[in-house]
Amino acid sequence: MGVVTVKFGGSSVADAEQIRKTKDIVMSDPGRRYVVVSGPGKRSKEDEKITDLLYTYQKLAAGGKGSDAAAVFSIIEERFIGLKEELGASVDIESALAKVAADLTAGADADYAASRGEFLNAQLIAAFYGYDFVDAAGLVLFDSDGAFLAEETNTALAAELAKHERAVVPGFYGTTPDGSPKTFSRGGSDVTGALVARAVRADVYENWTDVSGFLMADPRIVENPRPVPVISYREQRELSSMGASVLHEDAVTPARIAGIPINIRNTNAPGDAGTMIVSGDAPEAARAGVRGISGRKGYTALRVYKNAAGGGARLLTPIIDAATRHGAAPDFALSAVDAATLYFASGTDATSLDAALEEGLAVVRADETSTTEGVALIAVVGSGVGADPGTAAKVAGALAEAGITSYGACFSVSETNIVVGVADKDYEAVLRAIYAKLAYL
Ligand code: ASP
Numbered sequence: 371m372g373v374v375t376v377k378f379g380g381s382s383v384a385d386a387e388q389i390r391k392t393k394d395i396v397m398s399d400p401g402r403r404y405v406v407v408s409g410p411g412k413r414s415k416e417d418e419k420i421t422d423l424l425y426t427y428q429k430l431a432a433g434g435k436g437s438d439a440a441a442v443f444s445i446i447e448e449r450f451i452g453l454k455e456e457l458g459a460s461v462d463i464e465s466a467l468a469k470v471a472a473d474l475t476a477g478a479d480a481d482y483a484a485s486r487g488e489f490l491n492a493q494l495i496a497a498f499y500g501y502d503f504v505d506a507a508g509l510v511l512f513d514s515d516g517a518f519l520a521e522e523t524n525t526a527l528a529a530e531l532a533k534h535e536r537a538v539v540p541g542f543y544g545t546t547p548d549g550s551p552k553t554f555s556r557g558g559s560d561v562t563g564a565l566v567a568r569a570v571r572a573d574v575y576e577n578w579t580d581v582s583g584f585l586m587a588d589p590r591i592v593e594n595p596r597p598v599p600v601i602s603y604r605e606q607r608e609l610s611s612m613g614a615s616v617l618h619e620d621a622v623t624p625a626r627i628a629g630i631p632i633n634i635r636n637t638n639a640p641g642d643a644g645t646m647i648v649s650g651d652a653p654e655a656a657r658a659g660v661r662g663i664s665g666r667k668g669y670t671a672l673r674v675y676k677n678a679a680g681g682g683a684r685l686l687t688p689i690i691d692a693a694t695r696h697g698a699a700p701d702f703a704l705s706a707v708d709a710a711t712l713y714f715a716s717g718t719d720a721t722s723l724d725a726a727l728e729e730g731l732a733v734v735r736a737d738e739t740s741t742t743e744g745v746a747l748i749a750v751v752g753s754g755v756g757a758d759p760g761t762a763a764k765v766a767g768a769l770a771e772a773g774i775t776s777y778g779a780c781f782s783v784s785e786t787n788i789v790v791g792v793a794d795k796d797y798e799a800v801l802r803a804i805y806a807k808l809a810y811l
Contacts, residue, residue, distance in 0.1 A: 380411020
């Protein structure tokens, strides 16, 4: 029997009914021995995540706004006590809550506050399943500067979990050497799930959320996009970096190191097979072709030309150096003998970008430069598509059929992608056109 590490996201553990579903899922496979949970998420669109409430509470408490803080804390308290009662879990959540309130009143920081959602929820869920509760404190390790310690964590987690046949571990946080909680970035319970999977050498890391895995395109743009049954780690990173994010970016690395497939599953549709994320050389990943199409709007494209520059690197290097110094590094940079194009993402701070370009261009002394704002980049991702003229021809055909003339760019920076640049206003139309041409190959 294989060992399965299971991670449930915030919406899967938002209320008692959802937590019951997770128990059914866990109990239906004896291999599901190690469970990582998020804090309770939103029960409806208007609801608030416990993590957000905890951040608010800490801010108010630190700002001396005691009565506002108390009002927020009572919402948190009500949710946890409600969960305990509805689940009939025998755990002293009241004392645990009182300690959180006392610590925060005494000045505990935001990381401590945020970590408590997972800490309390994991205790409740462990009691409800009849599993051991294993705290992430002292096992998921950061150094005193807050840098994550991957190998030390793996050793500590492996040693502790070996002592537990079945356990629930809180996601999202670990501790620094002085024992204070330190969180990963938002959505970080996915990372803990991958760390536990690696530590217990799981056969599969099941990541349960509220969608049945990846879709080939954004369903808000393409009607009824096809699901993606299998994708490689590399392909999923390229898709996620261009907007299709289901999983925290850093969650893939530990699983990839250990060669553990990640299965994205839906707590509300447990019968769906979801998406398997596997290593590129796994036989299931062998099928060449398009896996997904994703994109982002709002890039600024900078084009630079210098007569007899004698190598695009001479144009790119000064600009990238200046941009990096100003915290405005481009997402994509391409060059030819006397020309270069750089793409800066929409989140890039405008003042930093201006300063960087001024410095960089002063070094380059270009003959021509032009900037185009409002560029959307669409990535067509799939093993081998970057080297396949057939796919490139279809992408170009889709652009032509959609009547795109305003801004056009098409390039490939890896064997697994083709990137297309169009004006923001054409983004949806082009994405649909490319999908229609490529999804059914
Ligand atoms: N509860 C944390 C968040 O809201 C971590 C997680 O759910 O993965 O970001």
